[in-house]
Amino acid sequence: MTDYLAGLRAQDPAVAELVGEELARQRDSIELIASENFVSLAVMQAVGTPLTNKYAEGLPGKRYYGGCWAVDKVENLAIDRVKQLFGCNFANVQPHSGAQANYAAESAFAKPGDAIMGMDLSNGGHLTHGSPANFSGKLFDVQSYGLDPDTERINYDEVAERAQRCHPAVIIAGASAYPRLIDFERFAKIAHDSGAILMVDMAHIAGIVAVGLHPSPIPFADVVTSTTHKTLRGTRGGIILWNDPAYSRRLNSAVFPGSQGGPLEHVIAGKAVAFAEALRPEFKTYIGQVLINAKALGRGMESRGIRLVTGGTDNHLVLADLTKVADGQVSGKDAEQALERVGITVNKNTIPGERRSPFVTSGIRVGSAAATTRGFGEQDCERIGELIGDVVAHIDDERVLDRAEAEVKELLAPHPLYPELG
Structure with missing residues (x-):
């Protein structure tokens, strides 16, 4: 094993120390944040x-800078692969994040002041689906559904009535905290019957969609956005996918120069x-285990008396x-604080129906x-769910927390993270 931070440590030991602290945090805890994942060493x-080092404003073959022939190949490779992965005709892989992708998609089809409909944040939607704190809530007339x-x-039926x-x-x-399958075909009918564009934000479920274990929005949506991390297990970033060539110019220009x-x-x-x-093929095996493990986490928590919203899950989150x-x-x-104390x-x-502040919940x-x-x-995850239940039910009992912390360390031991990094 080599010290992968050796060069950074020599040049800037303060930053190297902080990177090392974050690596240690990731190694020493069970990561259960639904929007996070671990990339492969190759991705890293x-x-x-x-x-x-390279500026490359524009699209491959149509750049505003010289010297882009190599990065054109890189970007075209990413485009070709993501089109194959999701079975779509067109893709833009430039958005810096899911939020950037959502801004571009929304601004491509809605003018400031136009009405948009997305799932309410408190019911599981995302900030970019119409939260008043976000650009989406500031630019558009938001008509949320819950x-x-x-x-x-x-x-x-209620969404359809509201759209009409x-x-x-x-x-x-699409959603940020919705544990059930989404009927994209029904959403498309609702949207098109009311004269709307259907935008699907599949950021959380993209990896599940990619392997066919969640219905795909691609055949039904006018535009699909996603992050590239979460269940897709890539680097942090965004993508936009679509099928109709009539949308290409407006979507591409909404990314650059429209928003980036x-x-x-x-x-x-x-x-x-x-x-x-x-x-x-092994990625489909992985996603299948993700779904099994999510159900196991839920079973473990339920066994300790915790109620699951909707009664369970069809995807990766509970x-x-x-x-x-x-x-x-x-x-x-x-x-959250008690679980972090024990390494979860x-x-x-x-x-x-939330009655607490979004800062408390x-x-x-x-x-x-x-x-x-x-x-x-599966057995590991069911036990982790039980530990979550034990901790939240005895949040002030240091003996319970100490026992949970010790067991977390035992669970982590057989599963080292990035051992190649030293």
């Missing part, structure tokens, strides 16, 4: 290449590597309702993608 190496209060699932009333320019399907300058070609190289990894834990005295923030990383999250969101990458299996 691609991102840290001389491609970072979940059925009884089933905690999308009520498609407000005639939005864009309807956004030069693309990050070193990050695009990392995306290309991740897309190739996702095209391999949303846990803590309102019945310790007579309602444990908030999502409390749980989750995030506080609002739940349907009544729930936690738990995901299985990163733990599965690390090698945890």
Whole structure:
């Protein structure tokens, strides 16, 4: 093993020390944040290449700078691979993030002041789907839809009725904390019947879609956005996918020059590597285990009396309702902090009908993608779910927390992270 930070340590020991601290944090905790994952060494190496030096405003073959022939090949490779992965006709791989991809897609089809419809943030949507704190809520007339209060699932009839009333320019399907399958065909009918464009944000489920274990939005949506990390297990970034050539100019120009300058070609190289990894048969095996492990996490928490929003999960994440834990005295923030104390990383999250502040919340969101990458299996994840239940039910009992911390270390021991890095 070599010290991969040797050069950085010699040049800037302060930064090298901080990078080492983060690597240690990742190694020494069970990562259950649903929007995070661990990239392969190959992806990491691609991102840290001389491609970072090159400006390449424009598209491959149509750049505003000279000397782009090599990065054109890199970007075209990423485009070809992501089109193969998702079975679409066109792709833009330049967005720096999922939020950038969403801004570009929304601004391509909606003018400031136009109505858009997305899932309400407190019901599991994303900031970019219409939150008043975000550009989407500031630029557009937001007509959010929520979940059925009884089933905690999308009520498609209600969405259709709302769309017919407000005639939005864009309807956004997709979520940040929704554990169930989404009917994209139904969403397409709702959107097109009301004269709207259907935009699907599949950031969380992209890896599941890629291997056919979640219905694909590609045949139904006008435009699809995604991040390239989460279940897709690539470097952090965004993509936009579509099928209709009539949309190409407006979507590409909404990225550049509409919302970004030069693309990050070193990050695009990392995306290309991740897309190739996702095209391999073993990636489908991995995603299958992600789904099994998410259900196991849920079973473990349920066995300790924690209620799961919607009663379970169809994807990689579980949303846990803590309102019945310790007579309602444990908030999502409390749980997040106590779990981090024992080496389990989750995030506080609002739940349907939330009564607490979004900075406090009544729930936690738990995901299985990163733990599965690390090698945890079904029994491991069920036990982790039980430990979560034990910790949140005895949040002030240091003996319980100490026992949980010790068991977390035992669970981590057989699954070292990046051992090649020294």
